[in-house]
Amino acid sequence: MKNEQFNNRNVSNGYFLVDIEDYPTDGWGKFKRVVKRTFRGELFVGLWVVLREMIKFDIHTIQYPAEKMPIGPRYRAVHEMKRLWESGTERCIGCGLCEKICISNCIQMDTRIDENSRKEVSEYSINLGRCIFCGYCAEVCPELAITHGGRYENASEQREHFVMYEDMLTPIDKLKSGNQLEFEGFGAITPHEDERVKKTPLAY
Amino acid sequence: MNDLINFKIDGIQVEAKKGETILSVARKNGIYIPTMCYISKTTPCASCRMCVVEAKDVNGFVLSCNTPPIEGIEITTNSKELENERINIMKLYDVNHPLECGVCDKSGECDLQNKTLEFGVAQQNFTARDQARKIEHWGLINYDPSLCILCEKCVHVCNEVIGDDAIDVKFGGYSSTIIPKNADTLDCTFCGECIAVCPVGALVSSNFQYSANAWELRRVPATCAHCSAGCSLEYETKYSGIDNGFESIFRVKNNFEFTSLCGAGRFGFDFENRALKDENAFVKAVDALKNAKAIRFSSMITNEEAHILQLLKEKLGIQLFNEDARKFQEFMNSYSSVSGKKHHSGSLDAIKQADAIIVIGTRIATDNPGVRYAITTARKHNGAKIVYAHPLEDALLQNTVTQFMKYEVGTEEGVLALLANAILQEADLSDAERAFFNELDLGYLEAESNIGHEEILQMMKSFSRAKNRILIIGNDLIAHDRALNIAKLAALIEKYTTFSLVVVPNEVNTLGVSLIAELDKDEDIIDVVGYNARGNFLISSLKFANLAVPALNQQEGTFVSIDNRVLPTNVSVSFDGYTLNDLASACGINSKNTIDYTSMLNPKSGFKNLNFDSLENYLSPLGDDVRGYLLDEVECSISGELESIEDLPEFNGTVIYNSNPVLQFNAYTNIAKQLEKDTALRGSAQFAACAKISDGDRVEIRFGSKMITRDFKLDNNLKGTIALNPTFDDVVDASRYRFEKSKIMRVVHE
Numbered sequence: 001m002k003n004e005q006f007n008n009r010n011v012s013n014g015y016f017l018v019d020i021e022d023y024p025t026d027g028w029g030k031f032k033r034v035v036k037r038t039f040r041g042e043l044f045v046g047l048w049v050v051l052r053e054m055i056k057f058d059i060h061t062i063q064y065p066a067e068k069m070p071i072g073p074r075y076r077a078v079h080e081m082k083r084l085w086e087s088g089t090e091r092c093i094g095c096g097l098c099e100k101i102c103i104s105n106c107i108q109m110d111t112r113i114d115e116n117s118r119k120e121v122s123e124y125s126i127n128l129g130r131c132i133f134c135g136y137c138a139e140v141c142p143e144l145a146i147t148h149g150g151r152y153e154n155a156s157e158q159r160e161h162f163v164m165y166e167d168m169l170t171p172i173d174k175l176k177s178g179n180q181l182e183f184e185g186f187g188a189i190t191p192h193e194d195e196r197v198k199k200t201p202l203a204y
Numbered sequence: 205m206n207d208l209i210n211f212k213i214d215g216i217q218v219e220a221k222k223g224e225t226i227l228s229v230a231r232k233n234g235i236y237i238p239t240m241c242y243i244s245k246t247t248p249c250a251s252c253r254m255c256v257v258e259a260k261d262v263n264g265f266v267l268s269c270n271t272p273p274i275e276g277i278e279i280t281t282n283s284k285e286l287e288n289e290r291i292n293i294m295k296l297y298d299v300n301h302p303l304e305c306g307v308c309d310k311s312g313e314c315d316l317q318n319k320t321l322e323f324g325v326a327q328q329n330f331t332a333r334d335q336a337r338k339i340e341h342w343g344l345i346n347y348d349p350s351l352c353i354l355c356e357k358c359v360h361v362c363n364e365v366i367g368d369d370a371i372d373v374k375f376g377g378y379s380s381t382i383i384p385k386n387a388d389t390l391d392c393t394f395c396g397e398c399i400a401v402c403p404v405g406a407l408v409s410s411n412f413q414y415s416a417n418a419w420e421l422r423r424v425p426a427t428c429a430h431c432s433a434g435c436s437l438e439y440e441t442k443y444s445g446i447d448n449g450f451e452s453i454f455r456v457k458n459n460f461e462f463t464s465l466c467g468a469g470r471f472g473f474d475f476e477n478r479a480l481k482d483e484n485a486f487v488k489a490v491d492a493l494k495n496a497k498a499i500r501f502s503s504m505i506t507n508e509e510a511h512i513l514q515l516l517k518e519k520l521g522i523q524l525f526n527e528d529a530r531k532f533q534e535f536m537n538s539y540s541s542v543s544g545k546k547h548h549s550g551s552l553d554a555i556k557q558a559d560a561i562i563v564i565g566t567r568i569a570t571d572n573p574g575v576r577y578a579i580t581t582a583r584k585h586n587g588a589k590i591v592y593a594h595p596l597e598d599a600l601l602q603n604t605v606t607q608f609m610k611y612e613v614g615t616e617e618g619v620l621a622l623l624a625n626a627i628l629q630e631a632d633l634s635d636a637e638r639a640f641f642n643e644l645d646l647g648y649l650e651a652e653s654n655i656g657h658e659e660i661l662q663m664m665k666s667f668s669r670a671k672n673r674i675l676i677i678g679n680d681l682i683a684h685d686r687a688l689n690i691a692k693l694a695a696l697i698e699k700y701t702t703f704s705l706v707v708v709p710n711e712v713n714t715l716g717v718s719l720i721a722e723l724d725k726d727e728d729i730i731d732v733v734g735y736n737a738r739g740n741f742l743i744s745s746l747k748f749a750n751l752a753v754p755a756l757n758q759q760e761g762t763f764v765s766i767d768n769r770v771l772p773t774n775v776s777v778s779f780d781g782y783t784l785n786d787l788a789s790a791c792g793i794n795s796k797n798t799i800d801y802t803s804m805l806n807p808k809s810g811f812k813n814l815n816f817d818s819l820e821n822y823l824s825p826l827g828d829d830v831r832g833y834l835l836d837e838v839e840c841s842i843s844g845e846l847e848s849i850e851d852l853p854e855f856n857g858t859v860i861y862n863s864n865p866v867l868q869f870n871a872y873t874n875i876a877k878q879l880e881k882d883t884a885l886r887g888s889a890q891f892a893a894c895a896k897i898s899d900g901d902r903v904e905i906r907f908g909s910k911m912i913t914r915d916f917k918l919d920n921n922l923k924g925t926i927a928l929n930p931t932f933d934d935v936v937d938a939s940r941y942r943f944e945k946s947k948i949m950r951v952v953h954e
Contacts, residue, residue, distance in 0.1 A: 118307075
């Protein structure tokens with residue numbers, strides 16, 4: 001293993017300042033800025049669009065949040081964590097692939113060995129403030145445990161509310177009533193899968 | 205050269221040295237032969253049969269791992285038949301192998317996974333009725349027999365390299381498993397080497413299991429910070445939790461193909477120090493340094509820190525105390541005055557290749573496991589004769605040592621004189637040196653040291669045909685009152701015979717410190733700043749420090765190992781507080797980074813003018829050590845003369861020997877969570893009778909002006925009236941002569 005990666009000792013957080021034009025300091029400069037900002041053509045373009053649509057009476061407005069558009073089943077909004085149909089336990093096995101593949105580094109998990117010597121996911125968090133909803137995590141998941149759902153409304157008083165694992169996990173009553181949605185995406189079991197399964201040799 | 209064997213592999217002309225196998229020659233020439241059970245540092249297991257090749261005009265397949273080539277033979281490593289054979293082997297390995305790669309610790313670095321994909325095993329034609337197999341929990345190690353592929357690497361390593369011989373294969377066809385040898389549960393030194401070599405997830409660290417995956421961990425190449433063997437290792441780090449988010453070390457790995465690591469290195473990694481910048485403490489520390497008369501420090505520091513301390517000494521005009529390194533320094537200076545060179549000639553590699561070894565004055569298996577593994581390798585691979593001279597027998601070495609030479613406590617000088625006298629019998633000594641040996645009162649020395657004439661004769665006889673001989677000298681000789689004369693005797697042996705010499709430094713960087721710092725004799729004065737050592741103002745990476753500094757796994761810098769090799773180590777876990785370099789800068793010795801000093805280390809001791817960033821830290825694919833650099837040899841003037849042997853001291857009654865239990869070395873291993881911390885005084889039944897105590901008693905031990913209290917444990921592996929007293933919990937100064945006359949009293953509870 002080569003050591004080059006350790007030779008850089010200017011460890012920083014990766015943030016840098018954007019190059020912004022200096023603000024005017026004298027009165028003449030400020031006056032020029034005001035004029036430049038005020039008398040631009042865009043203002044009248046906007047006014048014209050409003051006026052035109054008002055006269056046409058062709059209104060497409062949806063009365064959100066009372067009304068909502070239907071969204072497609074493969075829409076990529078807030079993640080859902082699925083449960084196993086048979087036992088109701090979480091499907092996630094803690095393999096860490098979603099964490100590894102996540103390009104915005106928003107997934108973190110902690111795993112440990114439990115009393116039965118099995119792997120247990122002790123913490124799982126997705127920082128939705130950082131998530132770009134690319135869907136790689138759902139694509140890489142070998143267990144179809146994480147998928148994207150349709151919940152796109154992320155308004156809250158605190159950023160911490162965006163990382164609640166409990167909110168993403170299928171509620172147990174929803175599972176029992178048979179309403180857990182299966183993801184029909186990459187890696188999902190295709191129709192007629194039974195016919196394609198080869199026999200395992202069972203010589204004994 | 206006539207002893208080269210010329211032959212062809214896949215049409216490429218290659219040559220082999222005597223003793224090389226087809227596989228090793230192929231690897232050297234970059235020709236790929238797949239293997240599952242082969243491991244370079246042991247004899248071939250030959251259990252996987254993946255390495256089969258075809259030889260022209262030879263019927264059937266040939267195992268390349270244990271077959272030496274013959275002149276002119278033509279080997280084919282790849283053909284339709286071989287491919288078929290290998291795929292079938294892989295299928296057999298895959299029979300009933302649990303499909304739990306998703307959770308398995310080994311996934312991502314698993315030989316079975318890799319080879320199954322490499323050979324494209326897409327379907328299975330073999331079956332066997334699966335059996336219920338119980339997962340075993342052996343303390344630090346967990347064993348899952350259903351994942352085990354019976355490659356036997358672990359057994360070979362345990363037996364041939366480590367020397368514990370603690371595990372074995374229980375043969376039984378499909379129900380074969382790995383079992384603890386002659387015991388119900390695993391009773392070994394827990395080096396964890398079996399975990400390292402396991403190609404699948406069968407043997408895993410119980411602490412690490414299921415806590416992270418191979419691909420999540422960041423690898424930091426470093427050097428082990430616990431003993432002077434300077435083992436290479438990689439710290440693997442990851443953020444330690446969702447709540448706190450800082451990185452911590454999850455496990456330690458080593459290049460198991462060529463090197464070994466003891467349990468302290470492998471499991472004792474969590475000794476890092478966490479602290480923030482404390483301005484107040486920093487100002488106080490600078491004040492304390494400026495007003496101090498001396499700095500006392502331990503040898504558990506890097507060369508660069510030692511250099512800074514030396515600069516501080518020059519700048520502030522204060523003294524430097526480090527008894528451990530000072531004694532080593534004096535010993536080596538005395539050695540140099542006879543041998544004419546600065547460094548001892550031996551190394552761990554030399555020990556591995558030796559066929560005759562004398563170990564004297566150290567309980568080597570616990571003092572320096574790296575040396576122990578080298579000795580075991582020499583014993584098992586070269587049939588080396590190993591003489592172990594010490595007042596105490598060591599149960600850990602009973603399978604390794606060929607001759608145990610028991611001498612009386614304190615008579616080390618006499619013992620080495622006797623050995624030198626026998627070894628140098630026919631050497632071309634100078635007149636003065638010959639006169640020294642002629643004047644020896646052999647009868648007195650033999651009587652006092654309790655080493656019989658026959659014992660020495662037996663040793664000389666067993667060594668008579670040896671070519672590579674090594675003398676290994678431990679701390680009992682370095683810290684001895686007569687260390688200077690002992691060093692000269694050792695130098696004579698090295699100078700006039702084919703013996704090479706290895707002096708085992710006590711702590712991780714005792715050698716480095718002794719080469720860099722000018723040390724003063726520690727007089728118990730006040731106004732001493734302690735740097736990782738006791739003092740009135742404590743700057744330390746341990747608890748109760750007045751100013752916190754980073755521990756050795758949080759620093760970059762270099763160590764000097766027992767091989768006289770300058771080894772780099774890197775930062776595995778960040779430290780947010782102040783370092784010694786900041787303190788030095790505040791005192792007017794300016795440098796941006798600590799490692800700026802790497803190129804300025806004392807050239808008079810053989811350090812090279814190399815930048816830290818130019819030092820490599822890895823082993824080549826063929827196992828060549830390219831870590832750091834070897835110290836240059838430095839010529840010294842020859843002026844030393846032997847003094848006559850003094851009357852040998854006597855140690856009667858109950859004697860304690862300051863020696864750490866397995867996997868414990870110092871205050872840092874003491875805070876590692878996984879390592880066992882047994883601070884009991886261990887003694888034999890005879891010791892108990894002599895001291896009038898029994899198993900489980902709380903006892904007061906008095907020696908010199910010191911008094912400590914410990915629990916007493918009866919140890920059936922020990923004999924005689926010497927008990928073992930641990931030093932890792934810092935109650936005893938580890939640099940003292942390790943045997944102490946002591947008074948033992950039982951503490952009576954009221």
